[in-house]
Amino acid sequence: MSKIVRTVANQLILFIFIFGLYIIIHGHITPGGGFQGGAVIASGAALMIVAFGSSRIQKGIKEKHLSILESSGAVIFIGLAFAGLAAAGVFFFNTLIGSPVFGHTPPTGPNPGDIWTGGIIPLMNVAVGLKVFAGLSAIILVMALASSGEEVEE
Amino acid sequence: MGSLLNFPFLAAVILAGIALYILIFKKNMIKFIMGIALLEASVNLFFVALGYREGGGAPIYTNSPAGIMVLPVPQALVLTSIVIGVSILALMLSMAIRTYRHTGNIDTEKSRRMKG
């Protein structure tokens, strides 16, 4: 792409990542969550691939690193579910309610919102956001590499 | 019984009808994939329209106005369905690219003789 596109993408990528992180971290009190924030960050990765070309991106980030990120997100998610099984005997039990970490309970009805609520929901948002970001970025990177004629290196 | 008030459901039906037409009559693989994506969009639209409540707000309590809320479960299902749709779309397009490299065309009638 041209120099204008590359410069604008370079300036914009930081704000896109920060916006996606905000959406993921505030997923349990405002509109948004892991899926949406992960998709926003993956769209930033798609912008980088379009602006700089897939072969140049591939020198920095290999597809297998993204695969490892995605698998670690899945492992965190399933681990949180099994933590509920270990603590209370129910899969996906919300174990962190009442604990000092994310353990507050908001008053019923409309309220201003408190970041330390939700139990395991914020942590699961982070895990799913990591997973969606890494998975979509890996798909975009591999398909861009394949359509530009190169094959993926294992 | 139904009335013109059910128009959002009918919009989903129109989308599904176009998608079924594409799936039945088109032979090009890329058009086929577009039909599947359209069918999925119609199902998502139907779900969200199914959960709408007259005058309801978003089901989020942070600084929300007092009053009724739309149903949260269809929204959660559609949220899951969108991510699944994107990944399935990527998988189908990859298979189409692979088929084109193997056989030289992406017509479903002509590329029957695919070699391992």
Place this chain on the structure above:
Amino acid sequence: MRNFVASLFLGIAIVFLVSSALLVHPFGEPPAPMDDYIIQNAQAETGANNVVAAVLFDYRGFDTLGEATILFTAVTGVVMLFRKKETAEK
């Protein structure tokens, strides 16, 4: 002949879809005892203000687990389809 059968099937499907769209509940007034329960008790039971997040990760967590599996499978499939040919034959 084949086109005629396909058109017939398409017509039947569209008639079925239109009639079912007219026969569901009127737009804007869904009967929802389960959703009413979730809206009223989500804050007390899960502690999250966002009821959609509460449904996704607490009430219907198995859906999200299945979605994670499907995403993983799709990524694996795409990477497998575009692998180098030499590694596939080894």
